[in-house]
Amino acid sequence: MSTPTHLVSGGQSRAGDSCVMIIFGATGDLTRRKLLPALYNLAKAKLLSRKFALIGAAFDQLSSEAFREHLVEAIRTYATDEAEEPDAEVLAWFERRMYYAQGDFRDPEFYWRLKELCTEVSGKNGIEDNYFYYLATAPNFFGEIIRQLGQAGMATEEGDHWRRVIIEKPFGHDLESAKQLNAEIKQVLRERQIYRIDHYLGKETVQNILVFRFANSIFEPIWNRRYIDHVQITAAETVGVEQRGSYYENAGALRDMVPNHLFQLLSLTTMEPPVSFAANAVRDEQTKVLRAVQIPTPEDVLSKTTRGQYGEGVIDGEPVPGYRSEPNVASDSKTETFVAMRMMIDNWRWADVPFYLRTGKRLARRTTEIAIQFRRAPLVLFRNTAIDQLRTNRLVIYLQPNEGISLQFGAKVPGPVMKLGTVKMDFDYEDYFGSTPNTGYERLLLDCMTGDATLFQRADMVEAGWCLIQPVLDVWKALPPRSFPNYAAGSWGPREADELLERDGRHWINGG
Ligand code: BG6
Numbered sequence: 476m477s478t479p480t481h482l483v484s485g486g487q488s489r490a491g492d493s494c495v496m497i498i499f500g501a502t503g504d505l506t507r508r509k510l511l512p513a514l515y516n517l518a519k520a521k522l523l524s525r526k527f528a529l530i531g532a533a534f535d536q537l538s539s540e541a542f543r544e545h546l547v548e549a550i551r552t553y554a555t556d557e558a559e560e561p562d563a564e565v566l567a568w569f570e571r572r573m574y575y576a577q578g579d580f581r582d583p584e585f586y587w588r589l590k591e592l593c594t595e596v597s598g599k600n601g602i603e604d605n606y607f608y609y610l611a612t613a614p615n616f617f618g619e620i621i622r623q624l625g626q627a628g629m630a631t632e633e634g635d636h637w638r639r640v641i642i643e644k645p646f647g648h649d650l651e652s653a654k655q656l657n658a659e660i661k662q663v664l665r666e667r668q669i670y671r672i673d674h675y676l677g678k679e680t681v682q683n684i685l686v687f688r689f690a691n692s693i694f695e696p697i698w699n700r701r702y703i704d705h706v707q708i709t710a711a712e713t714v715g716v717e718q719r720g721s722y723y724e725n726a727g728a729l730r731d732m733v734p735n736h737l738f739q740l741l742s743l744t745t746m747e748p749p750v751s752f753a754a755n756a757v758r759d760e761q762t763k764v765l766r767a768v769q770i771p772t773p774e775d776v777l778s779k780t781t782r783g784q785y786g787e788g789v790i791d792g793e794p795v796p797g798y799r800s801e802p803n804v805a806s807d808s809k810t811e812t813f814v815a816m817r818m819m820i821d822n823w824r825w826a827d828v829p830f831y832l833r834t835g836k837r838l839a840r841r842t843t844e845i846a847i848q849f850r851r852a853p854l855v856l857f858r859n860t861a862i863d864q865l866r867t868n869r870l871v872i873y874l875q876p877n878e879g880i881s882l883q884f885g886a887k888v889p890g891p892v893m894k895l896g897t898v899k900m901d902f903d904y905e906d907y908f909g910s911t912p913n914t915g916y917e918r919l920l921l922d923c924m925t926g927d928a929t930l931f932q933r934a935d936m937v938e939a940g941w942c943l944i945q946p947v948l949d950v951w952k953a954l955p956p957r958s959f960p961n962y963a964a965g966s967w968g969p970r971e972a973d974e975l976l977e978r979d980g981r982h983w984i985n986g987g
Contacts, residue, residue: 491924493526494605500612501531512554513916528572542575586627604636625663650941671932675736677915680874707846711838720803732834734940754929765939767822776950781971783813785837788964815972837964843874866897878904
C-alpha cells in the first residue's frame with residue numbers, strides 16, 4: 476500500500492554530506508546485519524551522497540575483494556526480502572566505493588596507514604574532507620580508538636570539514652566507567668562530534684512518540700498525573716541469550732536494556748515539550764526528566780526492583796534450555812535475564828504516578844510497548860455494571876513487532892439492557908503506511924551524515940541514566956540472588972514481578 480500523500484509532510488529528504496565512512500569492527504555481526512544493509516537502503520533511496528566511500532577496518536586478514544563479497548552477501552541476506560534481488564546498479568556503485576584496512580586497533584602504525592588510505596580514497600572518489608568513524612567494536616576499544624585517532628590527527632576539524640564518531644552501546648559498565656569514558660573521549664572530541672547511538676531511537680515508532688505527543692493537541696492536556704493512573708513499559712523478548720553468552724554474563728538484563736533503551740522510552744514518554752526540535756532542545760528535556768526520577772535507596776532496590784533468570788521451558792511449542800545451559804554461560808551463573816522496577820518521577824506533571832518498567836529474555840511473547848493506563852471515570856452512572864468490572868481507558872503504543880497505537884474505552888453492548896463492554900480503536904502502522912525496507916539504522920546513519928544529533932545520547936543523558944541504575948547494581952552485587960533460575964522460559968517472568976504490582980493493587984498488562 477502506498478503512503479497517502481495528504482499525510483506526508485516535511486520529513487528528511489536531504490542526502491548525507493559527501494564523506495568517507497570508516498567502520499571499526501567491519502567484519503562483525505552488527506556491520507553485516509545492520510550497517511551494510513542500511514547503507515545500501517540509503518543508497519537506493521538516493522540519500523547517500525554520490526561522493527561517498529566506505530572503509531572497513533578490522534583485525535581479520537581480508538583482501539578488499541573478500542570484503543566486497545562480504546558486503547554483497549550481507550545485502551542479499553539482510554537488506555532485501557528473500558525473493559527480491561538487490562538492485563544491481565546500486566550494488567555495483569557501492570562495490571566500487573568499498574575498501575578494507577586490516578590492523579590492530581591498539582597499534583599507532585595502523586592509524587597512519589589508515590590515514591593514508593583515507594586521503595587516497597577521498598582523492599580518488601572526489602570526496603569532501605569529511606570523515607565519519609563508526610565504532611562497531613567491543614566496548615573496551617572505544618576509548619583507545621578515539622585516543623589513537625586524536626594522536627594521528629584524524630579527529631581535528633578544519634573549516635567546514637567535519638569529523639564525527641558514532642559510538643555503539645554499551646557506553647560504560649556503570650556510572651564511574653561511563654564518566655571516565657566521557658572524560659577520555661572529550662580530550663579528543665567536542666561533544667558535537669560525538670554520536671552515542673541507541674538503536675531504539677532509529678525505530679519509526681519510537682520517533683513517533685514525539686509526533687504523537689507534540690503534533691496533536693488532544694493528548695497533551697491529559698498527559699499528566701490528573702488523568703494517568705500509571706504507565707507500564709515492557710520490552711519482552713522470546714529469544715534467549717543466543718551466541719552472546721560471554722558479553723551477557725558481564726552485562727545482564729539491567730545494564731543491557733534499562734539505562735539505554737528503556738530510559739529512552741521513559742524519557743520520550745514523560746519529557747516536557749521541547750522549545751524546538753533542535754538536538755539540544757530535545758535532549759535537554761529528556762535529561763531533565765531523567766534527573767527528576769527518584770534515585771532508588773537501598774530499601775527501594777529491595778522493595779521496588781526484581782530480577783530473574785530463565786530456567787528451561789517451552790517457547791512456541793519447542794523445549795528450550797535454561798540460561799545456565801547456554802553457550803559461554805557459567806553453570807552457576809548469577810546473571811539476571813529479567814528485570815522489573817517501579818520508578819517515580821518527582822515533578823509537577825508526574826508526582827505519584829508509578830512507572831513500571833520490565834524487560835527480559837525468553838518471555839512468553841515478543842513485544843515492546845508502552846501502556847498508559849488512565850484513571851477511572853470519577854462517577855459510574857451505569858447501575859448494571861459493577862464498578863470493579865469497568866475497565867479504564869488505556870492507550871498502548873506498540874513498538875514491535877506490531878507497530879501501532881491502540882486506545883481502549885468502554886462502549887454500550889447492543890441490547891435492551893444497559894451493559895458496558897470494552898472496545899479498542901486500533902491504528903496499525905503497516906496497514907496505513909505500508910512497509911519500507913528498514914533495519915532501524917538508516918535514519919541514524921543519515922542523521923550523522925547531516926549533522927543532526929537529536930536521536931543520539933548526550934554525555935549528561937547517559938550519566939543521568941547510570942545514576943539511576945548504580946544503586947541497583949550496588950545492592951544486587953552485595954546480595955547475590957539465591958533463587959535463580961526463578962522463571963520458566965516461555966512465562967512472563969518471576970512471581971516477584973507480579974507481586975511488585977499486586978502490592979500496588981495493579982497487574983501487568985500481558986497483551987490485554
Ligand atoms: C540490544 C541488546 O541492545 O537490544 C539485546 O543488547 C537485545 O540483548 C536487543 O536483544 C533488542 O533490540 P530489538 O531491536 O530487537 O528490540
